[in-house]
Amino acid sequence: MSAYRGEDGWGALGDPTRRAIVECLAERPRAVGELAVELPVSRPAVSQHLKVLKDAELVTERTAGTRRIYRLNPMGVAALRDQLDTFWHRALAGYQDVVEQPTEEGP
8 A cells, every 4th residue: 555645536526626537637638718618716726626636646738839738647646446346346355245244042
């Protein structure tokens, strides 16, 4: 198990604005201005949120002229999915252990 990182994907997604950005980018890649039009925050705020998502490796960017186009990073999203699958399988195994335990019948 890796050590806790300050800006992991789960921590980055803890903010509702960042989750909204991820939802928008799931539809298609977008520039900061396009995201700001759809969100109730300023362009500078969107840029700050994108920096957090980029540091968490959930988004990537490419330059197109004077604009930066952001998109989801498939590898970062897949890593979150793998973690969630691991948590889910552990939870199911724990539930199965509890269900299969013999019960004590009272008098």
